[in-house]
Amino acid sequence: MDGTVRSLIDMLEAAQDEDMIKAALKSFAQAYGYDRFAYLQTEGPEIRTFNSYPEPWEGIYLTSHYSRIDPVVTEAKRRRDIFSWTADNWPARGASDLRRFRDEAVEHGICSGVTIPVEGSFGSTMMLTFASSERTLDVPPALDSKTALQVVLAVHYRLKMIAASTAISPKRMLSPRETLCVLWATKGKGAHETAVLTGINARTVQHYLDRAREKFDARTIPQLVFMAKERGLL
Incomplete structure (x- = not known):
């Protein structure tokens, strides 16, 4: 494994908070000539993001629901392997969204970048993008398919x-079976379907x-689902 990638994996493993994860990803991106990074997880219409993009762009992206038309997200959902992209290939004329x-x-x-898509659980897609203000950049040779997958999973599970650990007290931690049932509840499944x-x-x-409702002091299942999501459990 390339030394820069190995260093990233080690830094992610040692990270104690989101700032340390962000620093590790920034360092890796800059080592290969990229300016910024973005981790994105999509599940139906919902998205979760962790990135170093300019705050104004992040605000525009989320409020405009750009994940629905973003060519990078569309391509990431279509294929399951690392790929490069450039804004030069996106529509440059007309008045479309x-x-x-x-x-x-x-x-x-x-303006350009490389994206690593990974199929997640319950129909979700995870993707890690390194972006640049340059018109085009090649995929770093150190990021073969296997290594790229390892990087995305390391980011995903460390963030999770x-x-x-920071949002839920030990008394409110759900057991694996409780978590599984709550996860299916988020999909609209009742007890019999689950x-x-x-x-x-x-x-x-x-x-x-x-029992999960009692741990979270939730009166209803929808309230339980909302509270669990807010605390980063799901």
Whole structure:
């Protein structure tokens, strides 16, 4: 494994907070000539992001729901391997939303990059992008498919662990079975449907959901789901 990649993996493993993760990714990006990074997780219409993009661009991106038309996100969902991209290949004429997206991205220094997509659980897609203000940059030779996958998973799980450890007290940690049942509840599945999907008895599923509600002082399942998401558990 390339020394720069090895250093990134080690720094991610040692990270104690999000600032340390951000510093590790910034250092890696700059080592290969990129200006910024963006980790994005999509699940249906919902997105979660962790990035070093300019704050004005992040605000525009989220409020305009650009993830729905972003060519990089579209391509990441279509393929499951690392790829490079450039804004030069996006529509440059007309008055479409995609043209406006391109112009605003370029204006904020997002002109080219490389993206690593990974298929996540429950139909989600995770992707890590390194972006540049240059018109084009090649994929770093150190990032072969296997290594790129390892990097994305390292970022994903470190962010998840830090969110869980800082936002949830030990008494409110859900067991693996409770978490599984709550996850299916986020998909709109009731106790009987979850029982079929998991092989757990329906009454036991309801018991896990009730116990999870008690841990979070939630009156209803929707409230439980909301609180668990807010605390970074799901």
